[in-house]
Amino acid sequence: MRALAATVGAVALVFCASVPAQDKDVTQREIERYRELLAEGNPADLAEAKGEELWKTKRGPKQASLERCDLGLGAGVVKGAYARLPRWFADTDRVQDLESRLVTCMVTLQGFTEDEAKKNPFSAPGRGSPIEDIATYVAGASKGMKFAPPLEHPKELEAFRTGEELFYRRAGPHDFSCATCHGDNGKRIRLQDLPKLTDPKEAQKVFTTWPAYRVSQGSVRTMQHRLYDCYWQMRHPQLDYVSEASIDLQVFMAKYASGGTVEAPGLKR
Amino acid sequence: MRSAALFVACAALVAGCTTPPPENDARREAQAAFERSFTHGNKEMFARVVGQDDVQALCSRYRNRPPADVAERIQKSQAATIVYPADGKLMGDWRQGEKIAEDGFGLRFTDTNQPNRPNGGNCYACHQLAPHEVSYGTLGPSLYRFGRTRGSGEAIQRYVYGKVYNSEAFTACSGMPRFGLHQVLTPEQIRHVVALLLDPESPVNK
Numbered sequence: 001m002r003a004l005a006a007t008v009g010a011v012a013l014v015f016c017a018s019v020p021a022q023d024k025d026v027t028q029r030e031i032e033r034y035r036e037l038l039a040e041g042n043p044a045d046l047a048e049a050k051g052e053e054l055w056k057t058k059r060g061p062k063q064a065s066l067e068r069c070d071l072g073l074g075a076g077v078v079k080g081a082y083a084r085l086p087r088w089f090a091d092t093d094r095v096q097d098l099e100s101r102l103v104t105c106m107v108t109l110q111g112f113t114e115d116e117a118k119k120n121p122f123s124a125p126g127r128g129s130p131i132e133d134i135a136t137y138v139a140g141a142s143k144g145m146k147f148a149p150p151l152e153h154p155k156e157l158e159a160f161r162t163g164e165e166l167f168y169r170r171a172g173p174h175d176f177s178c179a180t181c182h183g184d185n186g187k188r189i190r191l192q193d194l195p196k197l198t199d200p201k202e203a204q205k206v207f208t209t210w211p212a213y214r215v216s217q218g219s220v221r222t223m224q225h226r227l228y229d230c231y232w233q234m235r236h237p238q239l240d241y242v243s244e245a246s247i248d249l250q251v252f253m254a255k256y257a258s259g260g261t262v263e264a265p266g267l268k269r
Numbered sequence: 270m271r272s273a274a275l276f277v278a279c280a281a282l283v284a285g286c287t288t289p290p291p292e293n294d295a296r297r298e299a300q301a302a303f304e305r306s307f308t309h310g311n312k313e314m315f316a317r318v319v320g321q322d323d324v325q326a327l328c329s330r331y332r333n334r335p336p337a338d339v340a341e342r343i344q345k346s347q348a349a350t351i352v353y354p355a356d357g358k359l360m361g362d363w364r365q366g367e368k369i370a371e372d373g374f375g376l377r378f379t380d381t382n383q384p385n386r387p388n389g390g391n392c393y394a395c396h397q398l399a400p401h402e403v404s405y406g407t408l409g410p411s412l413y414r415f416g417r418t419r420g421s422g423e424a425i426q427r428y429v430y431g432k433v434y435n436s437e438a439f440t441a442c443s444g445m446p447r448f449g450l451h452q453v454l455t456p457e458q459i460r461h462v463v464a465l466l467l468d469p470e471s472p473v474n475k
Contacts, residue, residue, distance in 0.1 A: 158298070165299030168332050170325040171318040173376050173453055174446040179333060181408065189394050189406040235376045236318050237310025245306035248299075 044136055044213035044265035047220040051137025054130050060110030069105035071098070071138065082142035083262050086251050088153040095159040097250050098135050099224045100242035106131070121241045122228075123219050135222050136211045139264035147208045147260045149251075156251060163252025166245055167197075176234040178249070192269060197253050204260025207253055212266030220265065223250060296330070311378050328442035340441035348438035350450050351431045359426040359463055366465030367472070369458050370398055376453065388453050390433075390462060395445070398465065399472035408444060416467040416474045429463045 055066045055078070071081035072089065086097040092104055099121070106117040123129040151160060170177040181189060182197040195202040210223040221229075227246050231239045239246055307315050324343055327335060335343065353359070372389025374380060392398060395408035398415075419425045432439055434449030448454040454462070465471050 161295040162299045162302050165295050165329075166303060168329045169299065169303065169321075170329050171321050172314075173317060173451040175325055175328075175444075175451075176446070177329065180444045183333065184408075187406070187408050189408060190404045192406075194408070232377050232379070235314075236378075237307045237312075237314040238378055240306050240309055243306035243308075244302040248302055 042213055042265060042267045044211065044220050044267065047133045047136040047211070047213075048140045048265060049137075050128070051133035051135070051140075054134050055137055059130075060106065060112045062109065062111035064109045064111070066102075066105050066109060066134065068109055069102070071101055071105075078138055078141045080142055080145055082139040082264065083145040083147050084149050086156075086159070086247055086254060087150050088155045093155070095153075095155050095247055095251060097223065097242070097247050098138060099131065099222060100247060102131055102134055102138070103242055118241050122221070122225050125218070132211065132220055132222055132225075136220055136265050139211055139262070142262040143264060145262050147204070147254075147262050148258055149254045151251070151255055151258075159248045159251040160255060162244075163248035163250070166249055167252055172235045174235045178230065178234075180234075181230075198256050200256050200259065203253060203256035204258075207257030208260045208262045209264055209266030209268070211264055212268045214268050216269050311381065314378060324437050324442075324447075331442065333442040333444070335441050343441035344438055347435050347441075347447070347450075348431075351434050351438060352449070352456075353427065353430060354456050354460070359423075359430045359460060360421070360467065361457065361460030361462075361464045363461070363464040363468040363471035363473075365458075366461035366463070367399065369454070369461055370465055371402070387455070387458065390448060390454055390458070392462065392465075400475075401472060412466060412473065414474055416469065416471065419467070421467040421469060426463055426467060429466050430459055433459050433462050 058065050068075045070076075070089075070091075071078065072084050072087050073081050082098055085101070086095055088095045089101070089104075094100075096104065103114065103117040106112045107114055117131070120127070120129050121131055123132050150156060167178045167182075170180070178197070181187070181194045185196045185199060185202070187194045187196075195206045197203050197207070210226055211220050213219070214221045224241055224246055227249060228239045228241070231237075304319060307318070321329065324347065327339055327343060331339065369390045370392035373391035373394060374383075374386060375388025380386075392412075393402055393405045395406040397405040397407075397411040397413050400413060416425075428439075432445075433454070435447045436443040436445035437447060446453060449456065449459055465473055468474070
């Protein structure tokens with residue numbers, strides 16, 4: 001039965017009645033085995049390949065590729081760029097994360113309107129999302145590198161302080177904040193481990209693994225989606241794609257994740 | 270009001286307080302950023318999160334670790350909100366309580382398409398309860414065999430009903446939602462949850 005649970009995966013694991021409830025070690029071991037099994041192959045590789053193709057493809061009203069996009073290390077430099085995001089950009093005078101920067105490049109280089117660039121941020125069954133694939137490609141190009149976004153510019157420091165307030169901001173019918181789930185070590189929601197995101201040891205492990213293929217959703221998900229999904233669960237309305245709050249929160253979390261190694265694209269439940 | 274809170278914060282720091290922390294600016298900026306970041310969603314839901322009540326504001330400000338006097342103030346004000354059923358009946362049906370404990374439905378922006386479906390309590394997301402459910406969270410304490418050592422008398426029924434209704438009355442800045450105060454669960458549903466925890470026949474107490 002245990003072997004079966006491991007093969008069939010998450011669903012079998014969750015409903016596997018033979019795991020004694022009191023034996024936390026057994027439950028934990030099954031979760032570890034499931035993770036190991038997943039790590040053998042990552043469907044996100046496909047999104048990464050599609051993203052690279054899209055990066056080089058002439059698209060939009062200006063029929064231009066993104067190959068001149070400045071992700072912070074100079075026009076066209078993809079390798080290592082994700083390891084230095086989010087950061088302040090002189091041309092927009094804003095702190096930007098990967099996805100908001102891609103929106104900027106789609107507007108300036110390819111001639112899309114901002115609304116067009118932000119229109120389809122997350123894939124759904126039968127409907128791909130170019131920006132999701134491109135984000136996966138760009139993040140993957142920093143794989144194995146040290147995660148070290150700058151936190152020096154006054155606007156970066158301001159974004160950090162705002163992000164910190166937002167992280168602890170409790171609201172809504174359930175009184176939830178980010179810290180409700182991510183404020184303590186060693187907690188779980190159902191069977192899912194919850195990282196304490198202000199603990200560098202834990203933040204370094206998880207923050208740098210997005211975008212990731214999420215088995216439970218059957219698709220690649222970006223950091224923007226992760227935050228949107230958290231606010232959904234927090235009983236908040238829909239978080240605007242590449243909104244200020246979404247970027248400020250990333251600046252806050254990125255500080256604790258600094259020093260980790262980029263392991264994108266990741267693979268998750 | 271704000272300076273009073275600040276004074277309390279400073280007093281709590283034994284090391285003393287020379288300059289006011291820049292947190293007030295940060296909070297104002299965070300509120301503004303928040304309001305600019307939820308512009309396309311459900312307007313009614315936005316109205317429920319854009320402001321904060323006293324408990325939410327204080328617990329945010331103190332990072333869920335309020336100084337003793339603030340904690341006492343919160344608990345006192347929240348205890349006054351608890352409304353016990355007029356008929357005095359606090360125990361319902363543990364079988365229905367179990368369903369409520371398993372169900373995470375309700376109040377998310379995708380849940381609006383089923384207006385007649387009751388909300389769940391999703392107790393298992395954070396607590397261990399009946400032993401047959403292995404998919405339980407650990408954000409809250411284990412409640413397995415909660416009623417075994419405590420019995421099912423009126424005093425403990427009132428405690429559990431009150432705790433589910435408004436957890437902040439007992440532990441200031443608890444992570445647990447105020448299910449009754451915010452009408453996430455109905456009084457009838459809370460009674461079922463009380464039974465799940467206290468009924469000797471409930472699997473929680475087997």
